[in-house]
Amino acid sequence: MDIHSLTRELFVKNDSKIVMLVADGLGGLPMQAGGKTELETAQTPNLDRLAGVGVQGASIPVFPGIAPGSGPGHLGLFGYDPLTYLIGRGALEATGIGLELREGDVAVRGNYCTLDAEGKISDRRAGRIPSEESGPIADILSKVTIPGVEVIVKPVKEHRFVVLFRGEGLGGQVKDTDPQQVGVPPLAPQAVDAASARTAEVAAEFVSQAQELLKEQPKANGLTLRGFSAKPNIPTYEDVYGLKAAAIAVYPMYRGLARLVGMDIVGQAQTLEEQMEVLKENWDKYDFFFIHFKYTDSTGEDGNFDAKVQRTEELDAILPSIEALGPEVLIVTGDHSTPSFLKSHSWHPVPTLLVSDCCRPDSHQSFGENTAITGGLGQFEAKYLMSLALANAGRLGKFGA
Amino acid sequence: MDIHSLTRELFVKNDSKIVMLVADGLGGLPMQAGGKTELETAQTPNLDRLAGVGVQGASIPVFPGIAPGSGPGHLGLFGYDPLTYLIGRGALEATGIGLELREGDVAVRGNYCTLDAEGKISDRRAGRIPSEESGPIADILSKVTIPGVEVIVKPVKEHRFVVLFRGEGLGGQVKDTDPQQVGVPPLAPQAVDAASARTAEVAAEFVSQAQELLKEQPKANGLTLRGFSAKPNIPTYEDVYGLKAAAIAVYPMYRGLARLVGMDIVGQAQTLEEQMEVLKENWDKYDFFFIHFKYTDSTGEDGNFDAKVQRTEELDAILPSIEALGPEVLIVTGDHSTPSFLKSHSWHPVPTLLVSDCCRPDSHQSFGENTAITGGLGQFEAKYLMSLALANAGRLGKFGA
DSSP: OOHHHHHHHHBOOOSOOEEEEEETTBBOOOSSTTOOOHHHHSOOHHHHHHHHHSEEEEEESSSTTOOOOHHHHHHHHTTOOTTTSOOOHHHHHHHHTTOOOOTTOEEEEEEEEEEOTTSOEEETTGGGOOHHHHHHHHHHHTTOOBTTEEEEEEEOSTTEEEEEEEETTOOSOBOOOOOSSSSSOOOOOOBSSGGGHHHHHHHHHHHHHHHHHHTTOSSOOEEEEEEEEEOOOOOOHHHHHOOOEEEEOSSHHHHHHHHHTTOEEOOOOOSHHHHHHHHHHHTTTOSEEEEEEOHHHHHHHTTOHHHHHHHHHHHHHHHHHHHTTOOSEEEEEOSSBOOTTTTSOBOSOEEEEEEOTTSOOOSOSSOSHHHHHTSTTEEEEGGGHHHHHHHHTTOBOOBOO | OOHHHHHHHHBOOOSOOEEEEEETTBBOOOSSTTOOOHHHHSOOHHHHHHHHHSEEEEEESSSTTOOBOHHHHHHHHTTOOTTTSOOOHHHHHHHHTTOOOOTTOEEEEEEEEEEOTTSOEEETTGGGOOHHHHHHHHHHHTTOOBTTEEEEEEEOSTTEEEEEEEETTOOSOBOOOOOSSSSSOOOOOOBSSGGGHHHHHHHHHHHHHHHHHHTTOSSOOEEEEEEEEEOOOOOOHHHHHOOOEEEEOSSHHHHHHHHHTTOEEOOOOOSHHHHHHHHHHHTTTOSEEEEEEOHHHHHHHTTOHHHHHHHHHHHHHHHHHHHTTOOSEEEEEOSSBOOTTTTSOBOSOEEEEEEOTTSOOOSOSSOSHHHHHTSTTEEEEGGGHHHHHHHHTTOBOOSOO
16 A cells, blocks of 8 residues: 555545745755755754754655655655656656646657768767757757647757657657667667557657758757657646645746646746745645745755855745745755755755644754754655645544544 | 565564553643653653663654554554555454454444435434444344344444354455435445355345334434455464464453454453553463553543643553563553644654663663654654564574575
């Protein structure tokens, strides 16, 4: 029996509000032995005050040692086992650039490549063609027409693009056409199951027309396709938790991830202050709010410790705006750690704070990596955060008599 | 590989004694911010002394956020994954009133209801008929005779009763007859699998005779049947741990749960002191003793913080009687938390103390919710408590070479 077969059976509805504030890449590391992390260095009077009345713990995104991408990181926080709910690369790329996947769509990640006169790959990434040059090529590829299938092509970055096939009877199981080496031609699309036979045909037709359209391109005169994927089959927040949920996120990737679990995307906020306005405007319409803050991750990726400290302080400053609305449950967490020291996502547990009237407070009076380890929530798998949230909101009945 | 395939393979027998003292609903919450829990408020010199030489931790009954009933709460402590071993409502109700389920029995939870002249339900709970009136009705229903099947009917409380069908070829998979609404007649019993076809027939015959026997009743002139369940298929303590186990419990529910895992029910104790006498009398006959103390739960359910504190102190006072017998392993825990603040079972981890000559003591010198969090056992799923108990008793061999 998994988490959701239990929450689905036990959830009850009430008027409580749950706010989950996700500071992307929140967890960090000291830059030198004996030092403090970014979060511990930052002046965070609001988080520290909340730590005094709430309970903290260290969230493990997947399992010890595993540094997740944004997809599994957020799925975990949303209560979906990231090892069970896998999002194909095509679906994730499409989501990341804000393409809405519909039931029956197949999304594919494409790479431009350079083909020699014999049609063999001479450069798998088309000389890492800059985005200014690759962007317009997506428009050229949009001229491909396949009867009965809508073809949507969008640029990503440099040699990357996304193609989305929308039509009847398209399965998502087709092998990559990237041979992973030079000196050979791209592979033909090959269906893995019968339901994907038509997808393979459609993809082959797409490649054929695309080669013709690209033949005059100096570098990007060919392409490979990877990570064919249908819309992931993820049950919604309404279904598994009985929650009407809203996402307040600036970046397309996080809006997309929220949409995959059935959240409504509300507002067009670009700043934290605007996100708070959107929260206030939508307060009466939803039970659950996911608020995403990107910059604790991007500064960590840049290796900019001081900037991450500053972004953390910015985040701290908006907490009173959330508290003023009186949520029954307030959670501050991250989808993974992004230590400036490593300039990348990492596997380190993520400091997580939960405040409610019926949480069992621990003895900590500040919020950070070290206090989280000995906090009342202990170290826990991120996928259990939502059942904790529901329990603290009085939204879960008793299991068994 | 699950817990029991490992313990079954690794257990060894010796002369050690293990005592598990379960204070029902032991965990609590402060009544106000910054306050102490019931356990932290109570004067518990014995528990605190044992905390100094033992090791403590916080037990999670099911998974974070899940508040269990007594069934899953105790199964976890007994080492049976409460998500794998599910006890049907009929079996649990029967167990709760002290009916012993045998192999092949089918237990059903019944509700009296009121039927109108057309046989449609006008009140699903027969006006919540008081126990004084509903009790004798069970005797009336005991007059039902079905060839080849023993029919046992026992009152529970108000409109509730239990019926147990005992005979050959009775499967436990029959749908509820309660239509969950008024204005329609009860549903006919319907088998879910072929093995339960006869059970459905027997149930239909029971209902038919019962309606006739009840037709003059003013309120309880009909009935619905729910939660058909066979005896849960749970391997015994002897089988999975090599332990001869005894239960010393006052209330029928806990005697029943212990019986389901193969414990002998010993004594007729009504008080803690009498339970200690029974323990002493049976000391040489068993390897493992489950002692159940109800009142830390019932006072919590009443929301009576002071009474729960007092009951906790009562429990503390009998610990020297157990220690005097010299158990190799002494465990004090609860099946879940029942904070007076919530007046209900809750999901909060349960303070758990283990004392043995070979436990690794932590630095704590008192026992409570906050110390448990940072204790040497950490936060752990309740289902691992029995393998810890066996190990500390020298009753588990090495896994692998």
